[in-house]
Amino acid sequence: MALAVLRRLAGLALTLLAVAGAIFLTLDVLPGDPASVMLGTAAREDTLAALRAELGLDRPAWLRFAAWIGGLLVGDLGQSVTYAMPVRELIGERLAVTVPLALLALAIAIALAVPLGVWAAARQGRLADGAIGLFAQIGVALPNFWIGLLLILVFATGLGWLPAGGFPGWRADPRPALFSLVLPAFALALPQAAVLTRVVRSAVLDVAGQDFVRTARAKGLTGRRALWSHVVPNALVPVATIVGLQLSFLVAGAVLVENVFNLPGLGRLAALALAQRDLVVIRNVILLLAALVIGVNALVELAYLVIDPRLRRRA
Amino acid sequence: MRPRPGPALVIGGGLTALLLGVAALSQVWTPEPPTRIRIAMKLLPPIKAGLLGTDHYGRDVASLLMAGAWNSLAVAIPSVCLGAAIGAGLGCLAAALRGPAETVALRVGDVVFAFPAVLSAIMLGAVLGSGPPAAIVAIAVFNVPVFLRVTRAVALQVWTTDYVAAARALGRHPVAITATEVLPNIAGVLLVQLTIQLALAILTEAGLSYLGLGIRPPNPSWGRMLADAQTYLGAAPHLALAPGLAIALSVLGLNLLGDGLRDALDPRLAARR
Numbered sequence: 255m256a257l258a259v260l261r262r263l264a265g266l267a268l269t270l271l272a273v274a275g276a277i278f279l280t281l282d283v284l285p286g287d288p289a290s291v292m293l294g295t296a297a298r299e300d301t302l303a304a305l306r307a308e309l310g311l312d313r314p315a316w317l318r319f320a321a322w323i324g325g326l327l328v329g330d331l332g333q334s335v336t337y338a339m340p341v342r343e344l345i346g347e348r349l350a351v352t353v354p355l356a357l358l359a360l361a362i363a364i365a366l367a368v369p370l371g372v373w374a375a376a377r378q379g380r381l382a383d384g385a386i387g388l389f390a391q392i393g394v395a396l397p398n399f400w401i402g403l404l405l406i407l408v409f410a411t412g413l414g415w416l417p418a419g420g421f422p423g424w425r426a427d428p429r430p431a432l433f434s435l436v437l438p439a440f441a442l443a444l445p446q447a448a449v450l451t452r453v454v455r456s457a458v459l460d461v462a463g464q465d466f467v468r469t470a471r472a473k474g475l476t477g478r479r480a481l482w483s484h485v486v487p488n489a490l491v492p493v494a495t496i497v498g499l500q501l502s503f504l505v506a507g508a509v510l511v512e513n514v515f516n517l518p519g520l521g522r523l524a525a526l527a528l529a530q531r532d533l534v535v536i537r538n539v540i541l542l543l544a545a546l547v548i549g550v551n552a553l554v555e556l557a558y559l560v561i562d563p564r565l566r567r568r569a
Numbered sequence: 570m571r572p573r574p575g576p577a578l579v580i581g582g583g584l585t586a587l588l589l590g591v592a593a594l595s596q597v598w599t600p601e602p603p604t605r606i607r608i609a610m611k612l613l614p615p616i617k618a619g620l621l622g623t624d625h626y627g628r629d630v631a632s633l634l635m636a637g638a639w640n641s642l643a644v645a646i647p648s649v650c651l652g653a654a655i656g657a658g659l660g661c662l663a664a665a666l667r668g669p670a671e672t673v674a675l676r677v678g679d680v681v682f683a684f685p686a687v688l689s690a691i692m693l694g695a696v697l698g699s700g701p702p703a704a705i706v707a708i709a710v711f712n713v714p715v716f717l718r719v720t721r722a723v724a725l726q727v728w729t730t731d732y733v734a735a736a737r738a739l740g741r742h743p744v745a746i747t748a749t750e751v752l753p754n755i756a757g758v759l760l761v762q763l764t765i766q767l768a769l770a771i772l773t774e775a776g777l778s779y780l781g782l783g784i785r786p787p788n789p790s791w792g793r794m795l796a797d798a799q800t801y802l803g804a805a806p807h808l809a810l811a812p813g814l815a816i817a818l819s820v821l822g823l824n825l826l827g828d829g830l831r832d833a834l835d836p837r838l839a840a841r842r
Contacts, residue, residue: 269676269679269680269683272676272680273680273683273684276680276681276684277692280692280693280696281692281695281696284696285696291695291696391821391824391825392817392821394820394821394824395768395772395816395817395818395820395821395824396813396817396820397772397775397776397779397792397795397813397816397817397820398776399776399779399792399795400795400809400812400813400816400817403795403798403799403802403809403813404809404813406799406802407802407806407809411802411803411806502682502683502685503685505685505688506685506686506687506688506776509687509688509691509780510687510776510779510780513779513780514799521687524688524691525691525780528691528694528695528699528782531695533695536691536692536695540684540688540691540692543685543688544683544684544688545683547682547683547685548679548683
């Protein structure tokens with residue numbers, strides 16, 4: 255067990271290193287001279303030289319990569335050129351928006367998808383199943399940033415219940431901050447809920463056809479009890495994997511939704527840093543978001559190793 | 570007897586045909602030239618000016634939508650084809666060669682999978698400058714591991730069949746077997762995946778253009794139209810409806826077509842559902 259976990263962790267570290275390598279190759283090696291990317295073609299030679307010296311571009315690429323990774327390990331992400339502040343502080347502030355947003359969206363998606371998916375499975379082939387299937391088909395097709403626009407149109411400019419955008423920060427009173435995350439979280443959650451509903455439905459149907467469920471029914475359990483105490487818990491195992499994979503879409507979606515609602519999160523930071531060609535910020539934000547995707551998926555896998563002894567032997 | 574095509578196939582095929590038809594038509598005819606600016610006619614509601622009204626430059630929204638369909642497909646189709654070609658190629662090789670080649674392909678797939686298209690597009694935009702080429706590569710990159718995994722999984726199943734065993738017993742090279750035995754048998758699955766990924770690519774392209782990372786103005790794009798609509802949400806809320814509906818219907822159509830094709834190609838699956 256410990257060995258299996260260690261092997262997974264080593265694999266995770268290698269994958270992260272490869273991801274960092276891919277990012278470094280794209281942003282620092284591919285363009286030839288990152289300084290001229292950041293300052294544009296109209297930059298004067300002496301400002302270029304100053305930036306090159308600041309970024310240490312006179313050193314060979316592998317040394318710069320090693321310096322970046324070394325810095326990451328001790329929490330030094332370098333200095334943002336455009337914000338003139340340490341990237342670590344810059345990212346720290348943004349994380350306090352993006353992480354709650356993603357978690358809230360995930361919670362909403364699960365809260366919608368599990369009951370709907372179970373209900374659809376319990377009523378397989380009937381009207382409710384068809385209606386939920388239709389909801390799922392349409393939900394998958396809606397762009398989250400458009401849902402965001404529609405939510406603003408109805409609940410912010412129309413009814414005036416919730417703010418149309420912006421973020422007041424957590425420090426003073428957390429309630430307005432939470433309110434300003436509600437619409438973005440729903441925009442982010444609805445397409446994911448649609449995907450998840452279909453997954454829950456088919457997982458429940460798969461488990462419901464198995465022998466132990468028939469045994470439970472034969473012992474005299476009502477359909478409802480068998481469903482909730484035997485079928486659903488077992489069906490949630492494959493659902494957890496999909497939730498892990500969905501995180502990748504949630505992260506990508508956050509970039510969009512944060513821009514719709516003008517939230518100062520990591521996605522908005524990445525978009526702004528792109529406009530300013532701040533490669534130091536882009537490199538670290540992309541790595542962080544990619545690491546988030548990989549890390550959560552690895553955690554889900556590790557959780558399986560702990561829960562399911564059969565997987566340990568295979569690993 | 571062949572079963573009748575299901576409703577998913579009919580509706581999905583219809584919507585997809587409509588999308589392709591409108592995109593093609595936009596190249597020869599639109600109600601107005603889509604980029605013609607008429608400031609005097611700006612932000613007019615539907616029917617009053619054209620079928621769907623005008624935007625903040627007085628451009629005809631219906632014409633913009635039609636041209637947007639073409640531009641959307643011009644990014645989505647090449648990106649999915651590129652990603653599918655590389656991913657399916659690697660997937661076939663992984664299944665044919667097994668061993669270290671397979672492990673390497675899967676690991677590379679894992680690394681690439683960590684980059685949602687939006688993240689790749691931001692990186693490539695910083696280096697290449699944002700625009701359709703960066704968007705196409707970014708979406709293609711995202712598609713590579715998807716096709717790699719799907720192709721490998723179904724190709725491995727084909728490799729266990731008797732007719733492949735027979736071909737191997739004849740001493741044929743794994744790559745030759747892949748071309749003549751494996752590929753024809755997984756083509757259906759790949760076609761279904763292509764359709765579904767195309768839907769996702771349209772969705773992603775719209776998002777990238779919304780962020781200014783995809784199709785560049787003045788070229789019309791659905792995502793850009795929604796970004797403009799947000800600025801005028803108070804004055805002209807109708808601008809926010811049509812482009813979103815266009816995206817949603819295109820994606821819905823392709824997804825339904827994919828589901829319908831899957832059921833049509835594998836009736837056993839349809840019966841189980």
